Amino acid sequence: MSAPAILSSDEEQSAxxxxxxRVAVLGTGARLALxxxxxxxxxxxxxxxxxxxxASGRLLPPPSRVGAALWTLAASxxxxxxxxxxxxxxxxxxxxxxxxGILAGALTATLPALRWLVDxxxxxxxxxxxxxxxxxxxxxxxxxxxxxxxxIAVGVFxxxxxxxxxxxxxxxxxxxxxxxxxxxxxxxxxxxxLLPAVLPATLTALRTGLGLGFxxxxxxxxxxxxxxxxxxxxxxQQFSKPDQILAAIISFAVVGKAADAVLVALTGxxxxxxxxxxDTL
Amino acid sequence: xxxIQSLSKTYADGTRAxxxxxxxxxxxxxxxxxxxxxxxxxxxxxxxAGLDHPSAGRIALDGEPITGPHPGVGxxxxxxRLLPWLTVADNVGFGIEHQPKRERRERIAHALERVGLVGHxxxxxxxxxxxxxxxxxxxxxxxxSPRVLLLDEPFSALDAFTRKDLHRHLLALWEEVRPTVLIVxxxxxxxxALADRAIVMRPHPGHLDDTxxxxxxxxxxxxxxxxxxxxxTILSALDHSLRPRDASRAPxxxxxxxx
Numbered sequence: 070m071s072a073p074a075i076l077s078s079d080e081e082q083s084a085x086x087x088x089x090x091r092v093a094v095l096g097t098g099a100r101l102a103l104x105x106x107x108x109x110x111x112x113x114x115x116x117x118x119x120x121x122x123x124a125s126g127r128l129l130p131p132p133s134r135v136g137a138a139l140w141t142l143a144a145s146x147x148x149x150x151x152x153x154x155x156x157x158x159x160x161x162x163x164x165x166x167x168x169x170g171i172l173a174g175a176l177t178a179t180l181p182a183l184r185w186l187v188d189x190x191x192x193x194x195x196x197x198x199x200x201x202x203x204x205x206x207x208x209x210x211x212x213x214x215x216x217x218x219x220x221i222a223v224g225v226f227x228x229x230x231x232x233x234x235x236x237x238x239x240x241x242x243x244x245x246x247x248x249x250x251x252x253x254x255x256x257x258x259x260x261x262x263l264l265p266a267v268l269p270a271t272l273t274a275l276r277t278g279l280g281l282g283f284x285x286x287x288x289x290x291x292x293x294x295x296x297x298x299x300x301x302x303x304x305x306q307q308f309s310k311p312d313q314i315l316a317a318i319i320s321f322a323v324v325g326k327a328a329d330a331v332l333v334a335l336t337g338x339x340x341x342x343x344x345x346x347x348d349t350l
Numbered sequence: 351x352x353x354i355q356s357l358s359k360t361y362a363d364g365t366r367a368x369x370x371x372x373x374x375x376x377x378x379x380x381x382x383x384x385x386x387x388x389x390x391x392x393x394x395x396x397x398x399a400g401l402d403h404p405s406a407g408r409i410a411l412d413g414e415p416i417t418g419p420h421p422g423v424g425x426x427x428x429x430x431r432l433l434p435w436l437t438v439a440d441n442v443g444f445g446i447e448h449q450p451k452r453e454r455r456e457r458i459a460h461a462l463e464r465v466g467l468v469g470h471x472x473x474x475x476x477x478x479x480x481x482x483x484x485x486x487x488x489x490x491x492x493x494x495s496p497r498v499l500l501l502d503e504p505f506s507a508l509d510a511f512t513r514k515d516l517h518r519h520l521l522a523l524w525e526e527v528r529p530t531v532l533i534v535x536x537x538x539x540x541x542x543a544l545a546d547r548a549i550v551m552r553p554h555p556g557h558l559d560d561t562x563x564x565x566x567x568x569x570x571x572x573x574x575x576x577x578x579x580x581x582x583t584i585l586s587a588l589d590h591s592l593r594p595r596d597a598s599r600a601p602x603x604x605x606x607x608x609x
Contacts, residue, residue, distance in 0.1 A: 251445035
């Protein structure tokens with residue numbers, strides 16, 4: 070009776086210890102390669118299928134044609150104009166929306182009277198889908214850059230506002246007491262305890278906001294633009310150029326991921342102390 | 351001298367946490383406050399630390415009234431409460447940031463040496479064990495050279511070995527700075543190991559019930575007859591304090607402290 074018992078306990082012990090070992094065997098490079106395996110296999114499969122005449126590839130062009138479209142756009146310099154236009158819109162909208170969100174979140178979280186005054190209204194506005202503002206923004210701001218930036222700013226504002234206000238509200242009262250024991254002034258308390266304590270949640274909120282910024286720039290550019298990656302999408306649809314649509318989608322993925330990576334890299338040193346691995350978020 | 355006169359605290363919900371506390375603690379004395387839960391030990395400490403305001407009565411340190419957090423009063427919380435975004439060294443130096451850089455560095459290094467964490471100066475709090483974190487928090491309180499150091503059940507979450515080790519570190523730091531120490535505990539052995547005086551508290555409302563003087567020399571051997579006798583005395587005082595009020599009325603009247 071004792072032999073199986075020992076065996077099973079052995080298994081239990083070895084199972085968890087083997088797992089970290091196996092993960093360590095796969096280096097960063099190998100893990101990256103593993104992640105690329107699925108998209109590469111799918112791309113290759115589609116390429117072969119179209120080349121062999123199994124599929125026409127008219128509505129879903131094979132990767133080679135998408136690549137060629139991307140190359141043509143890049144070689145003529147056209148794509149950079151579009152990327153630049155999109156990035157400027159996202160950048161401006163993000164800057165306005167995030168600053169307003171941080172300011173409003175910080176104020177409502179620290180001043181109860183202000184919170185009771187404006188938070189219900191802001192929460193009500195948050196329930197409105199941001200795209201519902203489009204017609205109004207066009208009436209107010211025309212059809213040029215202003216309504217686009219305004220739409221992105223509105224989209225970015227709410228997650229940042231909710232994130233910052235929540236982060237400040239949930240600061241550990243026990244850590245604040247440490248500051249009080251050492252007689253920190255209000256300003257020093259904000260700088261040395263509140264700010265570092267809310268930083269991680271604020272950065273997460275900013276990343277969410279940036280992601281939404283890219284979501285709304287597409288919406289803004291689809292409603293009428295003469296340049297930008299969203300315009301490239303619309304142009305591809307109107308002139309039946311699926312390869313151009315896919316090229317624009319790939320550009321969106323690359324630009325969005327790059328913007329997120331820049332945000333993480335810029336803010337990483339500020340939250341180095343954190344337990345969790347941030348880059349896996 | 352820390353002097354407390356007819357101190358009372360009633361919370362907003364009507365709970366009478368403390369009533370009629372009178373206590374004088376001469377400089378460099380170590381006093382253990384001991385008692386069951388809900389007898390106002392932590393409330394008393396928070397009032398002395400200036401984190402809460404008393405409903406009545408006054409607290410003074412060397413004649414200076416305490417109305418808020420005071421530079422001469424340090425507090426070690428029940429949990430380490432280290433700031434997770436600061437290294438161990440920066441946590442220790444948290445309360446002395448206004449001091450010149452060099453002096454600050456020397457004080458931090460010295461305090462870390464005293465609590466046996468020299469090699470951990472550059473690490474994050476989360477990388478330390480619970481006992482090590484609590485040592486950092488004691489060092490943080492000591493570098494500010496408090497005249498009164500308050501400790502709120504600082505070792506209650508630790509195992510017996512670690513606790514004994516921390517008693518040693520605490521006494522070593524105390525020998526050096528010689529602050530007045532008030533330590534809240536529910537561990538009789540801890541009171542006997544550290545204190546010059548153990549004060550037994552009693553709940554509903556919290557007040558000081560009995561005092562046991564512990565005149566033994568340090569370092570103390572918990573197995574020595576004097577320590578064992580002191581432990582018995584405190585235990586019987588505690589037992590007495592847990593009995594309902596009616597049963598203990600006679601000796602209180604004899605003491606003339608009630609009514």
